[in-house]
């Protein structure tokens with residue numbers, strides 16, 4: 330019966346995590362999947378989360394089904410965090426927000442919703458983008474296209490080419506944008522560039538779908554959400570997927586949100602209803618624990634402040650690692666090769682320009698794991714391994 334089912338070649342990112350776990354070498358370094366590791370190479374349990382878990386365990390509540398759309402106070406806290414509590418769109422109640430299964434779950438519910446209510450819409454994604462964006466939107470039945478984004482020659486952005494393309498695509502098209510900390514390149518639009526892009530989106534009637542999986546890892550919680558807030562302020566009707574996987578180190582809890590910015594509160598209520606219908610058809614209702622933990626932190630001024638501090642530490646450590654790797658590579662290469670992009674790219678990822686065969690050699694010969702595209706996850710670096718990584722890169726680049 331199942332003879333025609335082909336083997337699964339494995340996910341390009343998650344399969345590397347499995348290979349890494351099976352690698353017996355003591356000096357192996359995981360720079361592939363987007364996980365934040367601390368200086369000791371461990372996934373942190375944030376202190377604010379530990380305290381939230383303790384508080385919750387002292388007050389055990391039954392584990393019934395959550396509402397389809399998730400926990401109401403959690404959903405409000407998501408809106409406040411993503412848009413800012415005093416954003417006009419929040420106060421006007423013109424945003425529909427549901428609790429989602431991480432950022433991927435938000436993308437999937439949004440994609441299904443788009444397929445149903447905008448059946449002819451096609452989606453435009455940055456070249457390159459996170460591999461799973463393509464899988465999720467194609468899986469939901471949308472046609473995907475790409476717009477120019479990364480400039481391999483400079484390690485920067487092809488902004489003019491991006492704008493030309495977006496000016497020419499059909500009105501009503503969906504445009505996937507990364508709020509900050511672009512995955513996989515680490516190359517973001519500047520505020521000035523967003524200010525040029527946003528009017529084009531609004532005037533041309535494009536539908537932005539903003540993925541914000543790394544809020545707080547670029548410049549700060551508010552700074553990283555600036556693009557989302559500016560879009561909503563300019564009157565864009567937009568989808569926003571946000572994730573607490575990385576910034577709360579709650580990967581396995583699958584906790585995030587999907588917000589849809591509408592024109593008015595009545596439309597938002599209808600959209601919320603249809604998002605609920607989409608969830609019910611998918612997985613019925615979301616899980617409890619992760620959202621309770623996030624809620625417990627965000628509703629407490631003390632725990633939120635502590636969280637912001639712990640996040641600032643993670644962000645600072647990544648920046649430090651960028652500087653250290655840049656320094657070590659500059660020592661090895663001098664003027665022969667420019668690694669300045671390590672300092673200008675932001676967030677967890679950098680696109681290194683290391684080719685697929687070189688990535689292969691890094692893994693096989695040195696136990697240094699990158700994604701085959703040459704994407705490096707900077708948060709896998711530590712003071713203990715950065716020299717080993719620089720030496721390995723110097724070895725394969727020759």
Ligand code: LMR
Pocket residue numbers: 342343361362363364459461512
């Ligand atoms: C990544 O890009 O490494 C992360 O978003 C994790 C994932 O699920 O791929």
